Amino acid sequence: MIIQKPNPEATVAQVGEFALIEAITAVLLPEGSAPVGHVLVGPGDDAAVIELPDSRVVVTTDAMVDGVHFRTIWSSAADIGTRAAAANLSDIVAMGAKPAALVVALGLPADTLVQWVLDLAGGLKAEAAKVGAVVVGGDIVRSPVLMLGVTAIGSVAGDRVVRRSGARPGDVVATTGRLGWAAAGLAVLSRGFSSPRVLADAHRRPAVDYAVAARAAEHATSMCDISDGLVSDAAHLAAASGVRLELLTESLEITDAMSDVGAALGADPLTWVLAGGDDHAFLATYPDEGAVPQGWTIIGRAVDQERGIEPLVLVDGREPPDIAGFTHFSG
């Protein structure tokens, strides 16, 4: 077949499904159609086939919808692809596992530009490449609203997976990654501003240090990625483990940019740190301080849960205010 490159300024409706898929495949596999590395069958067949180092397969999926999780007026296609990949890759790493592949279900309005879709694919590919993962397949359909369903596949890296349920009384609680940056950025963007740039950009695309997070795999007793907010995800982990987590805010960093924005908007920046979710930071527990890897910050301790008595999380010794993480059906 002779492949004609579609005009990137054309809409997806103008070029049609098959030409669009070929153009995306060319972005994902610029080397040609030959599969590379652990990819035995890449895009173009009924399904992709990847060879994992272990037959224990780790899988997670996330949906993102325009106007709910991002806005195309604030974020570029590459930003959105980066964020969608990061959300899934973080979940694999949070199991102490190693990401291998992504597949992407994409719903596109008919007037979406081809170039926009190619940039999205480029963002997905680049973020996946940070952990040695590749985009191996997908599906593209017409949709009245732009939406992505991204699924990540990984394999168990060591002997075990790190669950949410393994924290024990006496464990130390630690985090790695930014906390509250994306939430502060969203507050900025929502009010029509685009600075401080560092915060707006933190909302647009998270900066996840997967290598530091992966160090938890060896000694962490429990782990999760922070997607709903520190307090909310700490409560999930505490519930799964049957412990209470006591956190200290003195260990949590509030950057100057966050303080400035808080002052300008009349908001307490600590709220973003405790309740913001889109940075894809990580929360874990370790048996003792010596087990906490470099790049992780100790922020508290796990204690006995007085059975059935809330709260599951204390912040500075007190029940946290009602700043539960983003609930997708509220508001």
Add this chain to the structure above:
Amino acid sequence: MIIQKPNPEATVAQVGEFALIEAITAVLLPEGSAPVGHVLVGPGDDAAVIELPDSRVVVTTDAMVDGVHFRTIWSSAADIGTRAAAANLSDIVAMGAKPAALVVALGLPADTLVQWVLDLAGGLKAEAAKVGAVVVGGDIVRSPVLMLGVTAIGSVAGDRVVRRSGARPGDVVATTGRLGWAAAGLAVLSRGFSSPRVLADAHRRPAVDYAVAARAAEHATSMCDISDGLVSDAAHLAAASGVRLELLTESLEITDAMSDVGAALGADPLTWVLAGGDDHAFLATYPDEGAVPQGWTIIGRAVDQERGIEPLVLVDGREPPDIAGFTHFSG
């Protein structure tokens, strides 16, 4: 934690994300939270973990959007779940592989009823159970339009995967499964009718005989599931294999119900058979007639492709009319 059953007549916005997820998990794992069989970690953690019999992992994803791929006024939630699962399970089986697990990214309007979502989960679960697969995880988000992104994971069943690219001149072409039923059903429903029931139901939920399809794994030289339509998918397979496929319509069944509807609507039912895609039938090539398994029907032969000269598919010796399969961005 005390789990309170949400009122199934409440909306997802009323009960919130976490209560909804717990109610869905109760549908998927009625036995309790203990993982079963090959599921090492089920819903509720950052990612699921499944143990496959082989480290070669087969993965595919499909998106479905309300008003594009289904209509909630025509199809029940269980129908839609069944179809979404079947679309993905068929793709795994079409590689000669064995499905193991599904994950589901779900976008829901705020006024969706909890019971509707539970019925959807039940449909997904029941269809997956037909092939020994289980729903191991998902993500639920707010969306202005109902949409699903379903991903299926499987493992290579025998020594090899069956690609689209393996057909050779001289191979016989065979299909299994219904052809045109769902397309005829869609024609009926689109005109406001709901009978013949057998055709309307074929659109609502495909009846896929995975066991018969799986028999292709041993001897088929190439294979795909028919999702775009027989002629369209035959052309994809022919292009990937570098052959031409010559099909004979005398081998294709036009049921009485289809003939009746064709007469009533002034449509040629053969068009549905040649171009309809939603039955999830299967197309394969075999080295000779003796290799064609029981339950498969021989419908033609692969021949040398005169290089670069279209068409890739002949129907009764002639170039087929322009009845290309459903292109998602057309119309």
